[in-house]
Amino acid sequence: MNATIELEATGKKSNFEILPKVTPAGEISGEFLEVSMGPHHPSTHGVFRMDVTLDGERVVKLKPVFGYLHRNHEKIAEGTAYLASMPYTDRLDYFCSMTNNWAYALAVEKLAGLQVPERAEYIRVITAELTRLQNHACLCGFLLQDMGALGTPLMYAFREREKILDLFEALSGSRMMCNYMRFGGCRVDLSPGWIEETKRVVENFPRFLDEFERLLSENEILIARTQGVGVLPAPLAINASITGPMLRASGVNYDLRKADKYGIYERFQFRVPLGDHGDVYDRYMVRVLEMRESLKILQAALRDIPPGPISDPKAKVRNFRPKAGEAYGRIEAPKGELGFYLISDGSPNPYRYRVRPPSLINLTILEDMCLGHIIPDVVVILGSVDIVLGEVDR
Amino acid sequence: MQEILDQLFVLLKAWLVGFFPLPWQPLVSILISVAALILVFALLFAVATILERKGLGRIQNRYGPNRVGPCGFFQPIADGLKMLIKEDIVPSGADRVVHFLAPIALVAPVLLAFSVLPYGRNMAPIDLDAGIVVFFAVGAGTELAVFMAGWSSRNKYSLLGAMRAIAQMISYEVPLILSSVTVIMIVGSLRPIQIVEAQAGYQGWLPAWHVFTPWGLAGFLLFAIAATAESNRSPFDMPEGESEIVAGYFVEYSGFKFALFFMGEYFGMFAISGLAITLFLGGWHAPLPFLEKSIPSYVWFFVKLFGFIAMFIWLRGTLPRLRVDQLMNFAWKFVLPMTLLNILAAGLWRFLPAGATRWLVCLVILLGAFLALGRSMVARRKWSPRKYRFAE
Numbered sequence: 001m002n003a004t005i006e007l008e009a010t011g012k013k014s015n016f017e018i019l020p021k022v023t024p025a026g027e028i029s030g031e032f033l034e035v036s037m038g039p040h041h042p043s044t045h046g047v048f049r050m051d052v053t054l055d056g057e058r059v060v061k062l063k064p065v066f067g068y069l070h071r072n073h074e075k076i077a078e079g080t081a082y083l084a085s086m087p088y089t090d091r092l093d094y095f096c097s098m099t100n101n102w103a104y105a106l107a108v109e110k111l112a113g114l115q116v117p118e119r120a121e122y123i124r125v126i127t128a129e130l131t132r133l134q135n136h137a138c139l140c141g142f143l144l145q146d147m148g149a150l151g152t153p154l155m156y157a158f159r160e161r162e163k164i165l166d167l168f169e170a171l172s173g174s175r176m177m178c179n180y181m182r183f184g185g186c187r188v189d190l191s192p193g194w195i196e197e198t199k200r201v202v203e204n205f206p207r208f209l210d211e212f213e214r215l216l217s218e219n220e221i222l223i224a225r226t227q228g229v230g231v232l233p234a235p236l237a238i239n240a241s242i243t244g245p246m247l248r249a250s251g252v253n254y255d256l257r258k259a260d261k262y263g264i265y266e267r268f269q270f271r272v273p274l275g276d277h278g279d280v281y282d283r284y285m286v287r288v289l290e291m292r293e294s295l296k297i298l299q300a301a302l303r304d305i306p307p308g309p310i311s312d313p314k315a316k317v318r319n320f321r322p323k324a325g326e327a328y329g330r331i332e333a334p335k336g337e338l339g340f341y342l343i344s345d346g347s348p349n350p351y352r353y354r355v356r357p358p359s360l361i362n363l364t365i366l367e368d369m370c371l372g373h374i375i376p377d378v379v380v381i382l383g384s385v386d387i388v389l390g391e392v393d394r
Numbered sequence: 395m396q397e398i399l400d401q402l403f404v405l406l407k408a409w410l411v412g413f414f415p416l417p418w419q420p421l422v423s424i425l426i427s428v429a430a431l432i433l434v435f436a437l438l439f440a441v442a443t444i445l446e447r448k449g450l451g452r453i454q455n456r457y458g459p460n461r462v463g464p465c466g467f468f469q470p471i472a473d474g475l476k477m478l479i480k481e482d483i484v485p486s487g488a489d490r491v492v493h494f495l496a497p498i499a500l501v502a503p504v505l506l507a508f509s510v511l512p513y514g515r516n517m518a519p520i521d522l523d524a525g526i527v528v529f530f531a532v533g534a535g536t537e538l539a540v541f542m543a544g545w546s547s548r549n550k551y552s553l554l555g556a557m558r559a560i561a562q563m564i565s566y567e568v569p570l571i572l573s574s575v576t577v578i579m580i581v582g583s584l585r586p587i588q589i590v591e592a593q594a595g596y597q598g599w600l601p602a603w604h605v606f607t608p609w610g611l612a613g614f615l616l617f618a619i620a621a622t623a624e625s626n627r628s629p630f631d632m633p634e635g636e637s638e639i640v641a642g643y644f645v646e647y648s649g650f651k652f653a654l655f656f657m658g659e660y661f662g663m664f665a666i667s668g669l670a671i672t673l674f675l676g677g678w679h680a681p682l683p684f685l686e687k688s689i690p691s692y693v694w695f696f697v698k699l700f701g702f703i704a705m706f707i708w709l710r711g712t713l714p715r716l717r718v719d720q721l722m723n724f725a726w727k728f729v730l731p732m733t734l735l736n737i738l739a740a741g742l743w744r745f746l747p748a749g750a751t752r753w754l755v756c757l758v759i760l761l762g763a764f765l766a767l768g769r770s771m772v773a774r775r776k777w778s779p780r781k782y783r784f785a786e
Contacts, residue, residue, distance in 0.1 A: 035550045043637040057554065057718065146637045148715025150628060155454035218779075221629060221714045227777035253785040271784035281780070289782055375554065376638045376717050 032060065039068045043146045043379045046389030050366075050378070057374040062367040066360075069393035077353040082108055082183070082320055085353065089340075090177040092355065093391040095135050098127040098168070099333040101181035106262060107329030107340035112322035114184035114312045121264045122305040123186050126198065127171070127178075128331070129294040129301070133205060134161040135334035136245075136287040136294075137212075139386045143284060144216065146383035147225055153216060160208045163201050170194055183320070185311030195302055202298045209291060217288065226281035230369040230381035233278060240365045244336025244358050246385065249286045250278035256332035263331075267304075268297045283384040321348055335359050335386050355394060359387040400690045403430070404516045427519040431508050438699075439660045440470035446707050453711035477653040485548055485646050492546035496539050497647065497654035503535035504661040511668045512587050514678045514692030525586040526578060529669055530571055533624075536662060537563045540633065540643050543655070547646035555642025558718055559633035562623055565725040566630075570620035570666075572733035573613045576740035577604055577673045590677030599683070603676035608756035609740040612764075614674040616733050618705075621670060623721070625663040628710040632718055667702035671695060727774075728767050735763040 038049030047068035053061035073092065077085040089104045090097035102124050109116065116124075138161055141154035165175040170191055172180040180187050216222055232242070237250040247254055255272045257265040273289035275282030324346045330339035336358025343352040362385050370378045398405065407426050414422045444459065444467055451458025460466035484493055510525035512518035522528055537560060544556020578584055581592045595602045604610035623630035634642040644655040671677060675698055678691035685694075716724070739756040746752035 033550060033553075035554075042640060057557075144714055148628065148631065148635065148637055149713065150450070150636075150710055152454050152711050155456060159455050215712075219714065221716055223777050224720055224775070225714060225717055227780075255785075258785075271786055274783050274785055276780075276783070281777075285780070285782060289784075374718065376632075376635065376715075379638050 037378075038065070044382065045142065045387055048382075048387065048389055048392070050382070052375070052378065054375070059370050059373055059375070059378055062370045062378070064363055064366050066363070066389070066392050069389045071394065073394040074353050074355060078350055081348045082322070082350060083317065085350075086181070087177065087179045090179055091390055092357065092394060093333065093335060093338075093359065093388045094176055095138065095388055096131045096334050097176060097178045098131040098180060099331060099338060101178065102128055102263075103329055103331045103333065103338045104340045105181040105183055105329075106331060107327050107342050108183045108322065110327035110329050111325060111342050111344055112183065112315075112320075114315050116185055116263075116312060117309045118264070118306055119189075119308040120185035120310045122301050123190065123310065124181065124263055125265065125268070125301045126298060126305070127168070127180065129298045130164050130167060130198070130201075132294045132334045133291055133298075134164040135386075136291050137161060137208075139334075139383075140212070140216075140284060140287060143280075143380065143383040144222070146379045147222065149216075153212065156208065156212060156215075160205065163204075167194070167198055167201060170197070182311060182315065182317075184315030185309070189310050195305065198298075199302050202295055202302065205295055206292070209288065213288060217285065222284075223281065225376075225380060226284060226384075227277070227279055229280045229373060229377050230384060231277065231279045232365060232369055236365065236368065237278065240361070240368075242336070242362050242365060244332070244334070244362065244386075245286045245290060246283055246336065246362050248272060249275035249282035251276050256330060256337055260330065260332075262329075265297075268300050270294075270296050280380055280384040319348070321346055330356070333358055335388070335391070336362055355391075357391040357394060359385075359389075359391040363387055363392060396687055396690075400515060402690070403514070403692070424519075427509070431505065431519060435505075435508060435661060435664060436657075438664060438696075439657055440474075442660055442664075442703050443470050443473070443656075445703065446710075449704070449707040450711050453708070474653065477650050480649040482649040482651060483646075487548040488646065489546040489548070492542050493646075494651075496543035496546060497651045497658065499542060500536055500539035500658035501654050501661065503532040503539070504658055504665050506532040507665045508661070508668070510586055511665070511672055512590050512677055513668075513695050514690065517678075517692055518587055521587055522585065524584045526574065526584045526589075526669075526673075529586075529665075530567075533662075533665070534567065536658070537567075539658070543647070544643035547643075549646050551639040551641070552643050552645045554639050555633050555635065555645070558635070558639075559626070559643055561718070562626075562630065562632060562721060562725075565722055566620045566623040566729075569616055569725065569729040569733045570624055572730070573616040573620065573736065574669070574673050575733075576609050576613045576736055579737070579740050580604070580609075580744055586672050586677075590672055590679070593676040594679055596683045601676055601679060601681055601683075603674065603679070605674040605676075607743065608753060608760055609736055609743055610674055612732065612736045612739070612760045614670065616729055616736065617670055617674065619729060620725075621666040622706070622709065623725070625666055625706075626659060627663065627706050629713040629715050630721060631715060632721060635715065637715075663703070663706060664699065667699055667706075668695075670702065671698045724771075728771055731767055732763055735759060 033054045035052045035054055036049060037052055038044040039047040044050070049065040049068070051063040051065060052059055073088055077088060086101060086104060089100040092100050137157040141157035144153040145151060168178050169175045171194060172178040172187065232246065232250050234250045234252050237247050238252060243254070251274050253272060253274055256262065258272060270293040273286050273293065275286050322344045324344055326341070326343045328339055328341045330337050337356065338358055339356035341354040341356065342350045345351040366382065366385065369381050373381065407423065410426060411419050411423050447469070448458035448466070458466065459469040462468040462472045484490055507529050509519045510522055510528050540559045540563070541556045544552045544559065577589060581589050583589060593601070593603045600606055605614045626633050644652060647655055678695045680686040680689060680694050739759045743752050743756050746755060
């Protein structure tokens with residue numbers, strides 16, 4: 001956006017080229033270093049690449065390059081039946097398969113006009129909030145890992161994640177690729193004792209959060225490394241259609257659980273934490289505070305979950321042909337607004353299938369946040385965006 | 395008996411040297427010392443890596459290596475074998491000669507630095523009058539090796555790493571040397587053995603170590619900070635900066651060259667801890683009077699060394715990494731002025747009469763400096779505690 005320093009147009013820009021630095025007056029006053037960070041860099045969270053132009057260590061230009069994990073997800077989905085895409089959605093954001101399932105199921109339910117029974121709605125809220133807990137906890141761990149805290153916060157977060165993944169395994173048979181939601185409900189009912197086990201996990205989670213915060217939130221080095229780094233002003237965030245905790249850290253009150261009230265979220269009392277500065281520290285703290293709010297939702301949902309059917313009897317597994325039309329289902333995934341846009345022509349396959357991936361759209365603003373910062377900050381800013389390359393590249 | 399146990403290695407060496415004709419004896423004596431140094435510190439390196447991995451594992455809620463040998467304690471041997479049989483890759487654009495020399499140039503000076511440290515009573519490999527100067531002189535050689543590695547690899551990450559390493563090591567060399575100047579001023583000698591001997595004796599239960607004086611405590615803390623930065627350990631591990639510049643200056647090294655870098659780094663850590671022990675923590679002297687005679691002197695040296703290693707592991711498991719500019723600010727705006735004022739405090743300590751007065755004067759100077767410099771650091775910083783608002 002504000003890369004005022006012009007780069008002299010050189011024909012070939014290989015990985016090992018050093019570009020002359022040209023001042024606005026046209027004088028060559030030094031040299032830029034072009035570094036290709038990624039796709040095998042340890043802290044690009046997967047196969048992501050940043051073409052960074054450096055002045056010393058300061059970033060003057062940054063070009064995100066992705067597509068290394070492109071799997072043709074959307075086109076494959078157009079060639080298969082609706083339900084056959086459900087397991088594929090697990091692989092989008094492989095940290096949060098439950099929310100991916102839900103977003104897709106929501107879109108198809110809108111398309112086919114299915115009603116979700118109350119118990120299934122509760123189960124969906126519980127699994128989605130558990131997903132949010134583990135995603136945010138791990139993100140904070142990864143962020144600290146990027147900051148050089150060698151694994152300790154990450155391992156603490158992973159200990160909690162294991163407990164939640166165990167719950168998912170008991171529920172769906174798979175730890176990460178849950179494939180649990182179905183159109184009009186869920187695949188299987190809760191196993192006996194699952195609610196009690198989940199209650200135990202939810203009760204113990206605040207202890208982990210307190211421990212984590214005591215270790216980190218007031219840490220001088222963490223504060224020095226994150227406050228004032230990677231500032232994203234609210235107007236820019238809105239213009240770039242950033243969503244999720246990143247947008248809320250910039251101070252914009254937009255949470256689909258409140259704005260859209262999809263599912264049964266209007267029944268739960270929870271608050272939306274907002275940051276005022278939009279820097280990395282705000283993004284970190286907003287996620288920590290969101291975890292505490294998710295715990296409230298979980299406690300209420302686990303208390304109130306009613307007995308009953310878990311699937312709409314009208315939903316057909318075989319020969320599922322929604323009537324022609326289009327639908328857009330969106331939910332507040334842990335990373336932001338996850339939407340599925342579907343067009344049906346009455347056949348068993350969607351005519352058009354499109355994912356709105358929060359990771360990708362949040363990533364588009366990376367250069368604006370990074371310009372003027374140095375390499376260690378770039379890594380931390382990227383960590384605070386919270387990307388999963390499975391979702392970015394699809 | 396205790397006397398013999400204390401001097402066991404000295405006597406052993408004298409006995410071995412006695413087998414050779416007189417003209418050869420100095421040479422043989424040196425060779426034995428060199429062999430012992432390399433052996434002991436290579437072993438210590440192995441023990442330190444396994445302790446670090448197991449300690450970090452425990453800090454991080456996991457077991458650490460536990461497959462090779464009893465409780466995984468043979469893991470370093472397996473690692474060493476793996477390093478030896480790995481392919482040695484030299485990048486095609488690299489300066490082959492410099493690339494080959496860099497790891498050797500890193501390990502050799504550190505081994506030289508070991509030669510001047512006193513490990514126990516009569517157990518300094520070389521008794522030099524200017525031992526401390528030699529230590530810092532050869533220690534400065536590691537910077538050259540690091541830059542050789544970073545430059546010759548022809549990799550941008552390694553270049554950035556070398557740049558950072560040079561800036562950081564030179565910046566922290568200054569406070570490192572200035573904080574040890576205090577000890578040299580008080581003792582009046584650059585001879586490590588004499589410095590340790592000056593810390594003999596006890597005042598009641600308290601040993602007469604330099605760390606138990608106001609200037610010594612401040613000097614020790616400043617030295618420890620500078621030593622952490624100097625040996626590239628977390629939270630000052632920017633030259634490696636695994637999450638930022640992959641592995642920094644040794645990113646293009648594999649096989650045993652990489653192992654040499656790894657070893658050089660640990661050796662550097664041991665050497666600088668050994669110097670801190672010599673300067674501030676009473677060298678081979680026991681912490682309590684009744685232990686002085688009953689336990690051999692070299693045991694105390696290595697116990698203190700393991701204390702340092704444990705501290706380094708603990709720091710590494712707990713703290714995030716600082717940023718380059720913050721590190722520099724800290725070095726030049728806080729650590730350096732503190733060391734200079736500490737020299738003033740040490741000078742006053744030397745010339746004021748013993749008693750409460752000089753304690754008071756030194757404490758006032760040091761605490762005042764700490765508070766003033768700390769305040770100015772806090773005033774300059776751009777961050778603060780934050781409150782978060784919630785939308786219903």
